Amino acid sequence: MIDSDVFDFVERCRKHATAGTLLSDLLDSVKNLGFEHLILSGVPLGGQKLAPMVELNGWPKGWFERYVEAEHAAVDGVCIYSAKTLKPFLWSEVPAKWSGTEASRRVADEATEFGICSGFAVPMLSVHHWQSVLSFASSQRSCRLSPRQQVQLVTMAVYAGMTIQALSDHGEDSEGPLTDREREVLLWAAAGKTSSETSQILGLTERTVKWHASRARAAFGVATTTQAVVEAVRRRLIHP
């Protein structure tokens, strides 16, 4: 692949009006670097569901469904490490602490059935999630990238990431997933207050406090208020 192919891709990014055309263009472009599949997604944290966070799904048929159904995201070393680093990395560079677990090895084994054997991931800022990752997959046992090829891949990944952000709608509700009241209720929960105590502090009925807490849980797609507090802190929506 020559550099001008990369800049041509960057130029075409301006014209892509849908995620679909961006995805096929990117798949086509990275084929020259030995990658057949890719996914661009928010990185799920603490039990978050992967499926709603996916922005470009170029995984082989069947694998995505399997990955989601089996909740592989929670144990897959590549996915876990994607939340922990800001820097692009080869999947083979994921520290053994996360890639060496039995569950993570099983995910890697299963992936080979779908022609996914190695890869390269580019974490990026996301305005909706903790962060995003664009992960490229190869059927080669270990993907070999020259320093120049890495540079080319990262450049295309960054422009794909910018383009997908430009395509998503950050309309009127972009203030954040929580209302002021929901944030307030989570703040008091973080301070160890029960719903009843919070209701007295805020001058609300206990039922209303519980309702705001349930709205906050729903906003994050989590089961408990403790999880919602953790999520709100992680996203820097509250500062207990």
Added chain:
Amino acid sequence: MITAHVVNAQNKHLYENEFDEFLRRRHDFFVHQKRWRPPSPDGRELDQFDTDAATYLLGMEDGRVVTSARLIPTSEPHMVSEVFPHMCEKSGVPRRPDWAEWTRTFVVPDKRSTGLRGTLTQLCCAVMEYALDEGLSAVGGVQETYFMPHHGALKWHAEPMGMAREENGEWYIVAYIEVNEAALASVRKILGIEHSLLVRRGKQLPFVESRTNKRYASA
């Protein structure tokens, strides 16, 4: 919401305290957090590009400097021309008075949020407003690739001067954002504002020297 004070060589004397606070926040961020620069004994961070050619936007909120930007005409020596010229292999180092290099942006820790209406976006809005006001065509420079999707979210277009690359363990790219009415409109829409964020006190200096600039035509 911030207000962004335009500070340059002509009106700097009006901002002695704020400018000093800005240099201390820069030291917190670029020395202690990013570790890009060695510590300075006086706790202020300055570099060779803090000259009279620089214009600063100091983002103020509740009497504090919470964010900032430094703009330098690329026709003057600037970070890309002096330190990162090798990263412009596609288009060459830009050298245009109406292309500004944008550096030294930080957000104080308690104002960082991942939401799109936060302090960073407000600062971006102020920079775009200033750039349009001054008749600039592009603003940009060396940037961390990680943050580039933020430009996308603002629906801004950024043209790369070369490939992204790794330097001292971090990935950067040299890119310039197009300045136009649409770019200002989209960031204002996201913030839900229609008003100016800029404050200009004292004597103003045109950013671009040769004056066809309507702002100063009558002055």
